[in-house]
Amino acid sequence: MPPVASPSPSAVPSDGPVEPAATPAQAASPSFEGHAAAGLAFVQPAGAGSAVSHIFVVEADGSLRQVTGVSRPESTGATFPVWSPDGSRLLFAPPKIGGASNWAVSVVNADGSDERPVAPLQDEYTGPFSWSPDGTSILYGDLHEADGPMMWLADVASGERRYLGAGSVPRWAGAGDRITFMHLVEGPGDPAPLEPAIFVMGVEDAEPSEFARALDAVWAPDGSAVLIQAAQDRLLMAGADGSNASDFVQGWSPAWSPDGNAVVFAFDHDANGLPVLAAVDRSGQPLWAGAIGASPAWSPDGTRIAVEISYPEPMIQVLDAATGELLWEGRGSQPAWRP
Numbered sequence: 001m002p003p004v005a006s007p008s009p010s011a012v013p014s015d016g017p018v019e020p021a022a023t024p025a026q027a028a029s030p031s032f033e034g035h036a037a038a039g040l041a042f043v044q045p046a047g048a049g050s051a052v053s054h055i056f057v058v059e060a061d062g063s064l065r066q067v068t069g070v071s072r073p074e075s076t077g078a079t080f081p082v083w084s085p086d087g088s089r090l091l092f093a094p095p096k097i098g099g100a101s102n103w104a105v106s107v108v109n110a111d112g113s114d115e116r117p118v119a120p121l122q123d124e125y126t127g128p129f130s131w132s133p134d135g136t137s138i139l140y141g142d143l144h145e146a147d148g149p150m151m152w153l154a155d156v157a158s159g160e161r162r163y164l165g166a167g168s169v170p171r172w173a174g175a176g177d178r179i180t181f182m183h184l185v186e187g188p189g190d191p192a193p194l195e196p197a198i199f200v201m202g203v204e205d206a207e208p209s210e211f212a213r214a215l216d217a218v219w220a221p222d223g224s225a226v227l228i229q230a231a232q233d234r235l236l237m238a239g240a241d242g243s244n245a246s247d248f249v250q251g252w253s254p255a256w257s258p259d260g261n262a263v264v265f266a267f268d269h270d271a272n273g274l275p276v277l278a279a280v281d282r283s284g285q286p287l288w289a290g291a292i293g294a295s296p297a298w299s300p301d302g303t304r305i306a307v308e309i310s311y312p313e314p315m316i317q318v319l320d321a322a323t324g325e326l327l328w329e330g331r332g333s334q335p336a337w338r339p
Helices: none
Strands: 040-045 053-058 064-066 079-083 089-093 104-109 116-120 137-144 148-155 161-166 168-173 178-186 194-202 209-212 216-219 225-230 234-239 246-250 252-256 262-269 275-281 286-292 294-298 304-309 315-320 326-331 333-337
Touching: 040 079, 040 304, 040 315, 040 326, 079 333, 116 137, 116 148, 137 168, 148 168, 178 216, 216 252, 225 252, 246 262, 252 294, 262 294, 286 304, 294 333, 304 333, 315 333
Parallel strands: none
Antiparallel strands: 040 053, 040 333, 053 064, 079 089, 089 104, 104 116, 137 148, 148 161, 168 178, 178 194, 194 209, 216 225, 225 234, 234 246, 252 262, 262 275, 275 286, 294 304, 304 315, 315 326
């Protein structure tokens, strides 16, 4: 693994609680037009002391606009926002899972109108879910007490859905004609232990083939390469078909930049158990290290990275993608950038 760059003094994890970061007014001035978090959707309590969370979007001036629970006041809340490819709608999951028959993956227009369910959840949501590249259907996972993890494809307009098979963590691959997922298979030994494997299958023929014995596989945006999450927190870089796999970095939870020229990933934990992040270029050369946060999400222009921090309270931070420095923070979780 190439050496990881040393953290700047301001980014070194402390041995105590995470110190409050700069307020938006004190944060570094962004080099792009508009607010540092403009177009970012995330989940936040609906009001002071509220147990219900809804999706909010940061406007160009930094103000927050509520999206869910606007056209449907009886909504019980929302989690896990996912933007449609054209940025006109948001998918989201219910705030509670299990024990009810009316939970559903839902959709809402970006202006808060026409909030409605799309696909039912049988028992528990197991995500992630995502839009097809053409924005007409969604891929999602569900968990049933008797049948285990299941994968579904649903038409957004009609709600018609098709069962794809057993598996979890379904994702689109390629131009939307294939999906990848994780499934447990028998490993070597007697008795044979179960171990995770990544499978690939066509959406139409639904004939899965094993891709790698790994926890996860994340393809580059252009589909030219894949990062494979191997055992012992090893990330391997391989060709799109899994060939020529080689050690890339020591870490987990990789996220490609939109142009595929950089990767941000977790490589350690701080004293509070929060992931410590680093960024490298496609060759594995270090760019920066030491920022704290989980679920890194790149802005569409590749200049910013949003992360969530769970301690001492749920917070969203927006980082400069080139340096890892803080640009903005606000209360919330589960960041998703508008395309």
